[in-house]
Amino acid sequence: MNTGPRPGGLTGLARTLPCLQWGRRYDRGTLGADLLAAGIVTLMLIPQSLAYALLAGLPAEVGLYASVAPLLLYALFGSSSALALGPVAVVSLMTAAAIGGVAAAGTSAHVAAALTLAFLSGAMLLAMALLRLGFLASFLSHPVISGFVSASGLLIAATQLKTLLGVQAGGHDLRTLLPALAGQLGQVHGLTLAVGACAIAFLLWVRRGLKPLLQRAGLAPKAADMATKAAPVAAIAVSTALSWALDWQGRGVQVVGHIPQGLPPLTWPSFDPALWQALALPALLISVVGFVESVSVGQTLAARRRERIEPNQELLALGASNLGAACTGGLPVSGGFSRSAVNFDAGARTPAAGAFTAVGILAASLLLTPALHHLPQATLAATIVVAVLSLVDFSVLRRTWVYARADFAAVAATLVGTLMLGVETGLLAGVLLSLALYLLRTSRPHIASVGLVPGTEHFRNVLRHAVRTSPALLSLRVDESLYFANARSLEDRINDAVATQPALRHVVLLCSAINDIDASALESLEAIDQRLRAAGIALHLSEVKGPVMDRLQRSDFLQGLSGRVFLSHYQAVAALTPEVVAAPGPAAAPTSAPRP
């Protein structure tokens, strides 16, 4: 991890391998803290890794495999001391949608597609790290992410209904999922439903009721919190024992079944071009979503310790982790929010905690797997449902409705698109809509006519403030950079003003909000200047910013300009219409205009 804003004195290797930094300072105290955190996270990760593999439509052991090598690689390359890697809900849902499109669940091609998806995602993340493209993630706006995560949470809960009801129903969006479930309601398996309902009730009770109980029994609040996080393990242990004792499998309850005992296998992704083409877009979306989730979790936790994480280093670490997943039989991984928060609260001090977690999962997959044979799938579905419901938060709809309709439209499109058309379409719709609405807004700039606020050198909108103006001078403030999409708006506005203000002799563009003038807008300005000159009016500019002025000086616009360029708008008005600056009253005296 980086403890300062810029690790100036580091060699290139130490910058690429943050473990060389924190490893040098590693001591017994840090080891103890990391080991404790790793133990707690391991208990949390065992059920999660099994459950998210099933959510992705893959055999349960794939989740365990994805929780070993990726965690070790992140410990080498990662810059966050608290981020806990592994299978996560949203990425597993996206994996299910992507690989469900290319192969049938339960086939070896399906598992191969998951490996290939992890490989492509890892390669894309590494490429983004090399090209320093981490900034691309900023094109996912907060409202889009928020809508996507909420919709994914709902969608994940819906996909688990079939497991909780003991029926078969495919689909990766509500449009296909709900009718499929409705058609199966007659086949609901009572015992499965009972197991799932009890597990959900227990897990919800643990969240709400157990923590106060433990605290009253004398446990420290933090320890009580930790204990409740291990509740899924208890649910699994009890239901597995009951399932074995009462032969639930024989009575029709779907169990996890045989999980191969042993080390994660060495695997190799498919290099079939058709498969790559089919998985390219999903891999890109998984990369971006996984990266955004990891970085926002990492930054939130780092800020609490006044540390920083480097987004490009995170790209590198996530890329390496996903390549690791692809080579050891796993599925795409990312940093999970709840798991990382537990890791942080349990006191993890370095990424070594993740490596110890990997060892814990390895031990589990060597020793524990036979015991998991009788684990009912409904119990795992219950842990998923309870976990993802915390992702669902519709308050963003209300907040954006009040604050900005464009943001509301982006949230709504993402939500509805994700629920009805699936994760990929929904996410793309949200991103494209938010970009289109931004472009649309900048193509219709706010243009205010401004006047002098009496007693100051400050200019404000004539419609909102009591200001001084002159009929001979029009001060226009364009509240947008001038570029091709809005170049014509300014022409239209000035044409209208010239037609309605016969005494006009000067137009001064107050350029304080113009951050750029592109080639199209420059042509428009030249056309405006020519037209004004023909009408006996001079065009002036004021408060042109340095970068804009640099650029204008590379064209011959300023040489041909009919008017002047003023440092401040006050200087422009004082020079062109001194009576406005001198006059005592707040309103303009209709004086005759001085000729330029």
Added chain:
Amino acid sequence: MNTGPRPGGLTGLARTLPCLQWGRRYDRGTLGADLLAAGIVTLMLIPQSLAYALLAGLPAEVGLYASVAPLLLYALFGSSSALALGPVAVVSLMTAAAIGGVAAAGTSAHVAAALTLAFLSGAMLLAMALLRLGFLASFLSHPVISGFVSASGLLIAATQLKTLLGVQAGGHDLRTLLPALAGQLGQVHGLTLAVGACAIAFLLWVRRGLKPLLQRAGLAPKAADMATKAAPVAAIAVSTALSWALDWQGRGVQVVGHIPQGLPPLTWPSFDPALWQALALPALLISVVGFVESVSVGQTLAARRRERIEPNQELLALGASNLGAACTGGLPVSGGFSRSAVNFDAGARTPAAGAFTAVGILAASLLLTPALHHLPQATLAATIVVAVLSLVDFSVLRRTWVYARADFAAVAATLVGTLMLGVETGLLAGVLLSLALYLLRTSRPHIASVGLVPGTEHFRNVLRHAVRTSPALLSLRVDESLYFANARSLEDRINDAVATQPALRHVVLLCSAINDIDASALESLEAIDQRLRAAGIALHLSEVKGPVMDRLQRSDFLQGLSGRVFLSHYQAVAALTPEVVAAPGPAAAPTSAPRP
């Protein structure tokens, strides 16, 4: 046409049918002027309509048909007094590319595809008029249009080479066209080449040499100019006569051949969904390009007479004209630049001139078509090559290279894309690249630290101007609206400043260039405020614009803000660090900072 900026007193019908307006004022003088202009434009349009039909890969008569009904409809709906409609070079090239992809040239399916393309384009233009989407054309930047038109000119000239050489070579981009031509060089037809070369030499000589000659012979400059525009008619008359007399057809020269004599047929577009799907994107691009070309020609000519044209009315008129073309055996039409300029110079005063031109073309297709049988195709190709070479202008490359690299990239992508990958890919590449580069630029805003310009109330960049500052106060001017793509940049910049300026007590954001703050940016501002507050620093805002302030007041950001909102930045600095405003020297005195 509209003579004022807003035709306030018009009824709805007169607004939809501008002919009701100018028709009321129509008199004998106007009639004479319109008839003269129509005569000259008819002479120009006969060879152009034949040539552009052949350019589109269609029978020659299709061009004549497209020059009757569309012109009549434009006379009813159009708002430009000078725009001369009909087949134009760039749109015909786009038509060739679009219908060449769905049917083989010379088949009836090919002609049906052209009709259907005109129908779809007309329907899209009407839909854009109804939804008032004319503004969408502004997303085609000047550099993209310029690069596209130049590349189209070159591409059109290249497609005519096969006709001039008398060989067969297909292709709608240089990548396929040039190798095909190279493979045919052995089959060049000598007589065809001679005819084409003589026609080109004659037409170029007319442009450069004839006009001075006529003027020396006593013709007025304008009349001399008109006479040179009729030169293609002379070339056609002479080469047709020679072709008939010397039996060039028998000697292997491709001639226009049989053109059916008669009125344009009543036709109906295909309603095959597969064809519609294949032609939808080309139809959209043709609509936008035709609209942009027509509106820019119309506006240029209208401005010379201090008139205005209404973009949405032009959408309606172009849409009706293209529907008319689809129902009378034509191809997509648009307003042509050179033809409209001739119409304007010849004195056309109302859209009635276009209706008279339609009558002229109708007469030609009834009476003249048998005479055109022996017209060599090479002569038509020569008129096309000479006409389109005036479209080619690479100076935009140099100008944008000097002025703005983003614009240069857009031009270059459009040019290379159009030449190498065809008109559709090239145009789309240019549009998408120019939008992406704009988004990229706004995602990395210029953020300047500013100080007081001594003797004024004006603040400027500390790196460019000698200004006064205080170590206790950081004045940041963000030169961009705050939105999701750049929200993090500000966080990073403020974090860095806080880390390097230990005496800092106040951060004031000068919001004069912030035209909007979206929901993502609002979250970032809240995060910045919390982090600054934790470090004992207050965040203030100054010069927040009306629309931004309205929006902020709908959130609870301002209630929670650690600092204040000031009307002007000068007031903020005067209130927070009075010593900066009072101090005599240009540099800041390192005074101790007052606590908030």
